[in-house]
Each structure stands twice: as structure tokens, then as C-alpha cells.
Amino acid sequence: MSYLCFTMIIHAVKKKVAITERVFDPCPDCGRSNAIDITIYQRYYRLFWIPFFPLGKTGETVCLNCDKEYKSKKLTGSLKLAYENLKRQTPVPKYLYSGLILVLVLIPVMIYMSMNGRAEKHQLISTPQLNDVYKVQLPNRKYALYKVAEIKGDTVFVRKSNKEAAKLFGISALDNKGDSSFFRGKIPFLKKDLQSMNEQGDIFSIDRE
Ligand SMILES: [Zn+2]
Secondary structure: OOHHHHHHHHEEEEEEEEEEEEEOOOOOOOOOOOOEEEEEEEEEEEEOOEEEEEEEEEEEEEEOOOOOEEOHHHOOHHHHHHHHHHHHHOOOOHHHHHHHHHHHHHHHHHHHHHHHHHHHHHHHHHOOOOOOEEEEEOOOOOEEEEEEEEEEOOEEEEEEEOOOEOOHHHHHHHOOOOHHHEOOOOEEEEHHHHHHHHHOOOEEEEEOO
16 A cells, blocks of 8 residues: 555545535526536545544536536626525534544543543552552663562652663563562652652552552
8 A cells, every 4th residue: 555545544635515406597508497506515624534624615516418517716697606605505514523523522531531640640659558560760761660668657668670671661571570570679769759750750650459
């Protein structure tokens, strides 16, 4: 599949017939009355098979008797009037706003989930328990696990995983390998330092058994 085909599937400007109406006015070419069809098309932007938002309207004016097709911009007199009226009066189908509405609904949901996730981590850090496992980004920008090994007052002692991952998705491979996957030495953190790591986005998740 070519790149062009591929991007056309992902997003494209499409058009659909909005309305077709027969007009009584005679065809300027063959003179037959009641033979001209005006079709109004609604153009819209489509992304991943979802109509995202409507664009402008276009039209087609054809005589069914002599097959003459009139360019919309070159219409004159009563035909032009009929075309303009039909174009103006044809409503935009509401479902063509589907993608836009979906995004407008999804954005607040995602913001809410992100805030909720952060609040949940805040809660887990405030009340640490032995064997909590934090997925963290280290100052060297690599990823590792911290496992809570001891809690004394406001200080949380963690054991760091003996492997680091260069990418966030690599961190899952470090997961759940038992105690032998962690250094024996304990690193002390104040709870408030863990909280500021969380606020800076350096703690991605906390697993509690
Ligand atoms: Zn005609």
C-alpha cells in the first residue's frame, strides 16, 4: 500500500449527497422544463473512519434530458437562485460533528483520569507499605523500580532494581522478578521528596500487593 493510500485511509476530505431536488425551470441548453436536477454535496473531514467536522457545500446541476452539466459558478438567473437557495437551506447533518464532539468529551475525561491517577499516587506515597513498587525515572533519565523495604517515621527506605531500562516500556520487563532483582542496599527518601518526585512526573505508577 502506498503512503498516499495509507494517509487517505487515516484522514481525508469526503463528500456525501445532502439533497437532490428537481427544478421546474427550463434547461437553457435543450429547453425542456422539469428536467434539471440540483444535487448539493456536503463536504466533511474524516479521521479514522469517523466524520470529524463538516466543511463547505458544493453542488452539481445536470439536465437529465440533454446531459448538460452546468458549473455552479456559471449558473445565471432563476437556476442560480434555485441553486443558492437549496444550498443555503440544506442543513448540515449533526453526525458530521461526531469526531469533534468525541474529542471535546474525551479531553475532560482524560484530564480527570490524569488528576485522579496523580491523587491516587499521592495517597499511596502518603501511606507507604512494605513491598510497594514504584516505577520511576532516575536523574540519568533511565527507568527503574524502587521497592519499599523499610519505613521509619517520615523516611521511606527503598531498594533499587539492579537493572535499568532506557525506555519506559522496557520497565515492565523489570517487573515482578522477586527480591533478587533488587540491590540489597537501602536508599532513604523523605515522604515529601517522593511527593515532589510524583508532582514532577518522575513516578509513573505504584504497585501494591
Ligand atoms: Zn437540457
